[in-house]
Structures are given as C-alpha cells and as structure tokens.
Amino acid sequence: MNKHFNIVIAGAGGIAEAVGLILAERSKVSPTIYIGNRTLSKAQEVAHWIEKGTARAKEVKAFELNPNELSEKAKAIFQQGDILLDCLPGGLAPQMARYAKTYHLHYANLTEYVDETNQILDLARDAKTGFVLQTGLAPGYINVLAHKMFRDFCDDYKVDKVDYLGFKVGALTHHAVSPHFYGFTWSPVGVATEYVKDAIVLRNFQKTTLRSLSQRAQLIINGVLYEEDLTSGGAADLPDALASRVRTLDYKTLRHPGHYQWVSNQLKSIGYKEDIIQELQRVMEEEIPHVEDDQVVLYAAVEGKDAAGVLRRREVAKQIFPQLVGKHILRAIQATTAAPLIQAAQLLLESHLKGVILQSQISPDEFLNGDFVKSVYGKV
Structure with a gap:
C-alpha cells in the first residue's frame, strides 16, 4: 500500500494470518490491521503472530466478529475501516458483503461458491464502494x-x-x-x-x-x-x-x-x-x-x-x-491465495471503482505485475 489505510480482515484462519503478515511486511506504508473472528482469543492469537513475524512498524488489533450480529466495537471498527477482506467460509460471504455495503467499505473475498457470489452481485451493483469477488488463487x-x-x-x-x-x-x-x-x-x-x-x-x-x-x-x-x-x-x-x-x-x-x-x-x-x-x-x-x-x-x-x-x-x-x-514461512496455498486478495485491495483503495468488479474486468497487466502478486508468483 502506498499510503495508510485501515484494513479489516474477517476471519482468523491460515489465509487471514497470511493476508495480515504480507500486508504488514510488504506494504510501503504500514496499514492498521484489524483481525475479526467469532472467537476473540483466536483473533488475538493471529494478531500476535503477525506482530511477531515482522520487524516493520505495524498496528494489528483483534476484535470479536459475530457474523450474525455486530457488537458496538465491531460497528465502530467497520465505521473507521477502508476495506473489508473476507477470509471467512464462503457461506458467510453475502453477510460480510452486506456489512461492507452498510458501512461503506470496499470489499474483496476469496470464495469459489457460485450461489453466494450471485447473491453479492445483486447486493453490490449499486454500492458506493468497490467489490472485487473471487480474488484468491482459483478463482482469482x-x-x-x-x-x-x-x-x-x-x-x-x-x-x-x-x-x-x-x-x-x-x-x-x-x-x-x-x-x-x-x-x-x-x-x-x-x-x-x-x-x-x-x-x-x-x-x-x-x-x-x-x-x-x-x-x-x-x-x-x-x-x-x-x-x-x-x-x-x-x-x-x-x-x-x-x-x-x-x-x-x-x-x-x-x-x-x-x-x-x-x-x-x-x-x-x-x-x-x-x-x-x-x-x-x-x-x-x-x-x-x-x-x-x-x-x-x-x-x-x-x-x-x-x-x-x-x-x-x-x-x-x-x-x-x-x-x-518476514520471520514466518507461509505455506504455498497461503501465499498464493493471500497475495491476489491483497492486490485486489490495493486496486480498490487506490482507485475510484464502485460496484462489482469481476475477474474479466481486472486489468491483467496491472494486476499480474502488481508488487504483492509478483512477489509470490513471479513475472508472467
């Protein structure tokens, strides 16, 4: 990232921790990272893992994220966030997308689930922020x-x-x-x-x-x-x-x-x-x-x-x-899934895109040669 952003990561699994680590280690300007998970202790564990994994300046904060009902703290974080990176199971993607639209966050997800993707297509067509869908490894x-x-x-x-x-x-x-x-x-x-x-x-x-x-x-x-x-x-x-x-x-x-x-x-x-x-x-x-x-x-x-x-x-x-x-080894599936998601985030945060952006609508040369993608996949 070329300037400071507040980035909210939904989920605290292997991909979420990879997303947080790559953001903290490889962004030109370190973002503030929020890790949200249904189990707060798991979010805290991942936040600590990210902080231990990089010597660069960073700010990683954990919070409880109940997909079905947001706490006041979660609402406050969403209100100050710039983008929501959805690393939760695909069945929860429509709900996360609704929160992104409600709180005027950009949104990007990973899921290959077709029905859930179609729901978000309908939801986000008139959104005032950008929604990049299916932007992991495959699809992505x-x-x-x-x-x-x-x-x-x-x-x-x-x-x-x-x-x-x-x-x-x-x-x-x-x-x-x-x-x-x-x-x-x-x-x-x-x-x-x-x-x-x-x-x-x-x-x-x-x-x-x-x-x-x-x-x-x-x-x-x-x-x-x-x-x-x-x-x-x-x-x-x-x-x-x-x-x-x-x-x-x-x-x-x-x-x-x-x-x-x-x-x-x-x-x-x-x-x-x-x-x-x-x-x-x-x-x-x-x-x-x-x-x-x-x-x-x-x-x-x-x-x-x-x-x-x-x-x-x-x-x-x-x-x-x-x-x-940084100081951690990411599995191949973690790095290859996280990097395209972060590249999509940069695309949204540093442009004026609105509504749904699908894979065929992404500029291939810019995306494939972006710093985050290239650092994992190499040159095309």
Missing part, C-alpha cells in the same frame, strides 16, 4: 492469467476467437500414498464442495454446466504426470465474458494420479443425499491427513488458429513452494 489469479493469455493470443495472431482456453490449479502435497493419493493443504469443506457442485464451462461457444468430476484426463507439467478433472467455482465469470469467443473453456483441478478414482468410489458409497457435501467431507477427514509442506501447481493454455490458418498453442505453468515472509 488463474482467471486473470487465462484472460490475459486469451487477449494476447487474439492480438498477436489477429483473431477474435479461439478453440480452447483451459486453466488448472492444484494445491498438492509433494508425496501421495494410496488409497487416496492426497493430503489436505486447505479447507476440507472447500474441497468437498468443489467436488460435488456443478462446473460452469463453455462448450461450442455456449455457457453450460457439467457435473464435477465428469471429464477426467491426464497431463504432464514440467515432466510430472497429473490428473485433471472438472470442479466447481474455478471458472469465475470467464464463461460469461468469453461466450461466443471461445469454443471450449473450462477450469479443472489438478491432483496426483489415483485420487479422483478414490473420490468417485466414496461418492458411490455415499449415494445421493441432501447432505452429500458434509458426508464426503466427513469421509475425507477420517481418511486423509493434513500436510503442512505443500506446493501449488498451476497451468493455463490457449489454442486456436492464427489469421493464416496455422494451429497455435500457448502455455504457462508455475510451481510455487512455501515462502519466507
């Missing part, structure tokens, strides 16, 4: 990168349509053992949700939905074999923005080979239930360990014919590992 960074690749391809090859735009992300362990070939590096409920809810895609230039985990394939990235399959939420608004210009567009999640077959077996055993997400989450948490030493693998590709009819393809792949920020 990967969508801005894919959109840039599409635009550059069209400009360079003098075309206005392409055959394929695909983008994929995996938050993975370095090692994988049978039978599940997986380790949790982020929210189990997020994993279960993206496996069950439908994926939004483009097929034959038309927006449609497909069942998640219904189009499994293999691919090799930097010599390593992965599996990919459709999951929900990761496409953000690109199916809407690029309909009629991209024949086939989809977001897929990368996994180690063997994991998706294990998930399919669990879903067959569970059968159709109204609480299928909760049941899948329960089964996975019983069988799959949490792993701290993680990596993030991402890949995006665009393919089509140039103006002369020659078939062309462009690809970008990145592998990101845990990173030292």
